[in-house]
Amino acid sequence: MTMIETSVWEAEGATAIAAGPSVTISSMTNWYLHHAGKGLEERGALCGFWGSTGNHFGFDPAVFRRIWPYHFLKRPTYALPFVYFEEISRWWALPAYDFWVERQVLPGGCNVVIAPMGSCLPLFQLAEESSHRVLRVFDAPNSHPVWLQKLWQDECDEFMPGHKIPMPDKAFARIAREIERADLILCPSVFVKDSMVANGVPEERCFINHFGVNTSVFQPRTELPEVPVFVCVGNVCLRKGHQYLFRAFAKLKESHPGARLVCIGSCRPDFRKEWPKWKDLVEYHPSLPHAEIATLLKNATAFVLASVEEGFARVLSEAMAAALPIIATYETGATTVVTDGEEGLIVPARDIEALHGAMRRLAEDGELNMAMGEKARLAGAVKNTWDDYAGRLYDRLCVEVAEYGR
Numbered sequence: 001m002t003m004i005e006t007s008v009w010e011a012e013g014a015t016a017i018a019a020g021p022s023v024t025i026s027s028m029t030n031w032y033l034h035h036a037g038k039g040l041e042e043r044g045a046l047c048g049f050w051g052s053t054g055n056h057f058g059f060d061p062a063v064f065r066r067i068w069p070y071h072f073l074k075r076p077t078y079a080l081p082f083v084y085f086e087e088i089s090r091w092w093a094l095p096a097y098d099f100w101v102e103r104q105v106l107p108g109g110c111n112v113v114i115a116p117m118g119s120c121l122p123l124f125q126l127a128e129e130s131s132h133r134v135l136r137v138f139d140a141p142n143s144h145p146v147w148l149q150k151l152w153q154d155e156c157d158e159f160m161p162g163h164k165i166p167m168p169d170k171a172f173a174r175i176a177r178e179i180e181r182a183d184l185i186l187c188p189s190v191f192v193k194d195s196m197v198a199n200g201v202p203e204e205r206c207f208i209n210h211f212g213v214n215t216s217v218f219q220p221r222t223e224l225p226e227v228p229v230f231v232c233v234g235n236v237c238l239r240k241g242h243q244y245l246f247r248a249f250a251k252l253k254e255s256h257p258g259a260r261l262v263c264i265g266s267c268r269p270d271f272r273k274e275w276p277k278w279k280d281l282v283e284y285h286p287s288l289p290h291a292e293i294a295t296l297l298k299n300a301t302a303f304v305l306a307s308v309e310e311g312f313a314r315v316l317s318e319a320m321a322a323a324l325p326i327i328a329t330y331e332t333g334a335t336t337v338v339t340d341g342e343e344g345l346i347v348p349a350r351d352i353e354a355l356h357g358a359m360r361r362l363a364e365d366g367e368l369n370m371a372m373g374e375k376a377r378l379a380g381a382v383k384n385t386w387d388d389y390a391g392r393l394y395d396r397l398c399v400e401v402a403e404y405g406r
Helices: 033-042 068-078 083-092 094-102 121-128 145-159 169-181 190-198 242-255 290-298 314-321 352-364 366-380 386-402
Strands: 023-027 046-051 064-066 112-116 135-139 184-187 206-208 229-233 260-264 283-285 302-305 326-329 344-347
Touching: 023 033, 023 121, 033 046, 033 112, 033 386, 068 083, 068 094, 083 094, 094 121, 112 121, 112 386, 121 135, 121 169, 135 169, 135 386, 145 169, 145 190, 184 190, 184 386, 190 206, 229 242, 229 290, 229 314, 242 260, 242 352, 260 290, 290 314, 302 314, 302 352, 314 326, 314 366, 326 352, 344 352, 352 366
Parallel strands: 023 046, 023 112, 046 064, 112 135, 135 184, 184 206, 229 260, 229 302, 260 283, 302 326, 326 344
Antiparallel strands: none
């Protein structure tokens, strides 16, 4: 039974349902959910936030609970330099997360539960066991698992034969079951929504809400750098298309030898064969504080991301807040906020020539570059703070909860 399929729910002796959304969020990892949680809390709509990390975001202690068993299993991986191992460990530690959530009770009056991929099953079970109707919301940081697995593994098969992506088959199967049981799918981009619909999810169950940005940190640039400077933020890996970006940039260097490509993000094992070819071509930082990334963006020519699979790269909003034109693929989620030729240039995935042409165009046409950058700022930063993101979510949940009484 889904929210769309059933508009009226009645049960003898059922607990009265709140007039507006009363939300419990649970997740094995925070990702971006603390932004949604804080925005809902400020609107009086958060009754529970369950996470494996400490209460670093200042939630009311009455609503915050720490998932200690999962935290203790994961804790040894936090200090390790091997990010890949930390990612794999998310999935083998899941039984500890399930064990804890299954033994909880939803706060009184809770009528909405939200969890991201991989974290939904035990929370949905609590919702289904409730004495009143509880909306089950699946938050999708990536595309449908069928697409995610295929698009990522195809790149590994071509550029790193024999390498398996760091998510086991059982994780993809679990995520698919979560989607089937959800009443509402939160999609951060048009690409994610399209992937859901293509894999059988009714379009009306999908709600697009792209990620926000901290505009106090990411400020707009005022001029172009003397030489072309392109910035790419994200783990250096096959899924994010660096194998195509680096080849395109090598072509650009032939005509613009002073051009720079700054890459920020850890280099993943699936890029092990590719990295030696390109490490001397680019300026590489495994990680940087947000303030330093903001400075880099403010002094760049354009932001470029060539992913073959993504949900919605949060750094897109950050780059747009810095008034940078965007060069990106549809698969990055960029088409949600970028119209080709307006706020930037949308290029086909895996197309080296198109990437090279887009970088060259924005390197050589300063007037176009600055005009696109200003449009990007208006589209991606103005009225797109994290509080705006939470506000859009709250408004949609109000609509969904109102359906209870119809």
